[in-house]
Amino acid sequence: MGKADSSRGLNRRDFVKTGIAAGISVQALPVLAHSAPAAVPDRWDHSADIIIAGAGTAGLSAAIEALDHGASVILVEENYDCGGHGMVSGGRVNLGGGTSRQRAHGIEDSADAVFEDWLRHEPLVERYADRDLARVYADLSAETFEWMIENGVVFQDEILGADSRNGRTLQWPIYEELITSYPTRHGSGLLRALEKSARAKGAQILLLHKMRDLIQDPDSGRVIGFTALHEGSTLYLRGTRGVILATGGHTSNVNFRRMFDPRLTEEYQVAGEPWSAQTADGEIAAMAIGASLWGTASQTMEAGAWISKTAHIGCQWGYSSLWWQPDSPIFDKARASGLSDVNWQNVILVKQNGRRFHDETGGGHDFFAAALSYSGDPNKKNGGGPIWAIFDADAVARQEWDPTPPNVDPAGYFFSAGSLTELAGKIDNPHQTIAMPGAALEETVARYNSFVDAGVDEDFGKRNPRYKIQTPPFHAAWSTPILHDSLCGLRVDTRCRVMNLRGEPIAGLYAAGESMGGFPQHGLGRCALFGRVAGRDAASA
Numbered sequence: 001m002g003k004a005d006s007s008r009g010l011n012r013r014d015f016v017k018t019g020i021a022a023g024i025s026v027q028a029l030p031v032l033a034h035s036a037p038a039a040v041p042d043r044w045d046h047s048a049d050i051i052i053a054g055a056g057t058a059g060l061s062a063a064i065e066a067l068d069h070g071a072s073v074i075l076v077e078e079n080y081d082c083g084g085h086g087m088v089s090g091g092r093v094n095l096g097g098g099t100s101r102q103r104a105h106g107i108e109d110s111a112d113a114v115f116e117d118w119l120r121h122e123p124l125v126e127r128y129a130d131r132d133l134a135r136v137y138a139d140l141s142a143e144t145f146e147w148m149i150e151n152g153v154v155f156q157d158e159i160l161g162a163d164s165r166n167g168r169t170l171q172w173p174i175y176e177e178l179i180t181s182y183p184t185r186h187g188s189g190l191l192r193a194l195e196k197s198a199r200a201k202g203a204q205i206l207l208l209h210k211m212r213d214l215i216q217d218p219d220s221g222r223v224i225g226f227t228a229l230h231e232g233s234t235l236y237l238r239g240t241r242g243v244i245l246a247t248g249g250h251t252s253n254v255n256f257r258r259m260f261d262p263r264l265t266e267e268y269q270v271a272g273e274p275w276s277a278q279t280a281d282g283e284i285a286a287m288a289i290g291a292s293l294w295g296t297a298s299q300t301m302e303a304g305a306w307i308s309k310t311a312h313i314g315c316q317w318g319y320s321s322l323w324w325q326p327d328s329p330i331f332d333k334a335r336a337s338g339l340s341d342v343n344w345q346n347v348i349l350v351k352q353n354g355r356r357f358h359d360e361t362g363g364g365h366d367f368f369a370a371a372l373s374y375s376g377d378p379n380k381k382n383g384g385g386p387i388w389a390i391f392d393a394d395a396v397a398r399q400e401w402d403p404t405p406p407n408v409d410p411a412g413y414f415f416s417a418g419s420l421t422e423l424a425g426k427i428d429n430p431h432q433t434i435a436m437p438g439a440a441l442e443e444t445v446a447r448y449n450s451f452v453d454a455g456v457d458e459d460f461g462k463r464n465p466r467y468k469i470q471t472p473p474f475h476a477a478w479s480t481p482i483l484h485d486s487l488c489g490l491r492v493d494t495r496c497r498v499m500n501l502r503g504e505p506i507a508g509l510y511a512a513g514e515s516m517g518g519f520p521q522h523g524l525g526r527c528a529l530f531g532r533v534a535g536r537d538a539a540s541a
């Protein structure tokens, strides 16, 4: 609302009062499409030029850029530490366009070449990019790589080669610390450096603070702050020049992710958990004041890094490169490391009804389509339900696994028994909505064993099914697929200003990183780059 009515000498409060007095339904007042769920407080708890929700790759990058442009900055972060997904990421940084590192390795590149990569017909994910945003990415790509170095990121002197999906050259920072005890978590080298730089330049970082609702100026509609929950209290934070949403997308929010794909019910793992969650809080707060989403096709097409097969089985979180070990500072949350290096010839995968659904060695989008299909429970209409790897003592010996804690999680994610019927009866997990019928599991295994004898999988075409499942004890290990990236989010313009449903910028509000839609790249490069764009623009407001 605002300007038109204000110019007639009627501010929003007057308008609402007048409307109600005149018997106009409050719901019908168009002004409410722009009204904030949180009212302007009498007193602000914290104030800065720019306030940022989320201290991951995008939030920290936005903070540094804003500080460099003379703004004061407060970040709120709901976790006990900074870094978000980037902290546990592989750290492969997708930035090119003619970086100093590329030049040192004799690689010719340019902004135009980066842009053209994003316009190629294949692979699919690029085709769905907003071309205005792709141009921004292309133009700032090399600059953002140098900016990382200026802000203390130390890269290995190694080029990892052009990645066909992301199109550009990948580079690894030197890792700083291990959250997962897995030696390739190079992302910590990036995120810790950004955090140190942001703090050194004066950022105030409020940990264990959860952003909730945006606050708008009642007259102009400009976003001027947000509420944050901290230790049971609601705090009011003001951002006089801008508010930046960098809460990292929506992978952890079941309700939100089901907008794009109703199959994505509760049972799916999320890469990056249990370290940090992608809550959709930024998107929800912005949508509550009329923001638009963008590029939603990127989330639903069967391409790109939105889902992956679990690599470590028998634990709740088994993303391939996150191998939780007992010396991890959050192992109490992860609880188990999982059984690794799975040879899918050693197991069959069954749904909660004890039935196979696909060739276990598969992992393409046909595998996921089958995994997310009917679960065997007629009352569970969406989602594929839990998926269990079933194997026997011979498989354990072949794999040299030790199926005991802390390798496996008997609290709902790993079960063993002397017979298949007994095993089926033991499976007890919050997402197992029906008891697995023992007879069905017996039948499935007997049929599979007959395929091993015949050398042909008549049901799903697994090539040379190799090993029978016949020697007790038998085991069931959690193997439900993993959701990875948020590939769509809030609509922004080339300045990262959040747009409303009419395609107009919402004054004072910015988004970057996985909370932002339109540029469905996997990862750190786009999150840092667009974070910088948001921080710079907000600082110059």
Ligand SMILES: Cc1cc2nc3c(=O)[nH]c(=O)nc-3n(C[C@H](O)[C@H](O)[C@H](O)COP(=O)(O)OP(=O)(O)OC[C@H]3O[C@@H](n4cnc5c(N)ncnc54)[C@H](O)[C@@H]3O)c2cc1C
Residues within 6 Å of the ligand: 053, 054, 055, 056, 057, 058, 059, 076, 077, 078, 079, 082, 083, 084, 085, 086, 087, 088, 089, 090, 091, 092, 093, 094, 187, 209, 210, 211, 212, 246, 247, 248, 249, 271, 272, 273, 276, 277, 278, 279, 280, 281, 282, 319, 321, 322, 485, 512, 513, 514, 515, 522, 523, 524, 525, 527
């Ligand atoms: C296992 C793994 C490996 C990866 N490997 C790579 C790789 O090698 N290369 C690559 O380019 N990319 C990789 N990625 C992707 C990359 O890490 C992410 O795309 C990127 O870090 C996302 O940054 P972000 O700032 O948008 O979101 P996030 O990193 O998710 O940060 C969002 C932050 O906001 C916080 N937050 C959420 N809600 C609130 C709230 N309401 N209030 C306050 N704070 C909130 C979260 O706790 C989090 O700290 C990987 C991701 C994972 C999970």
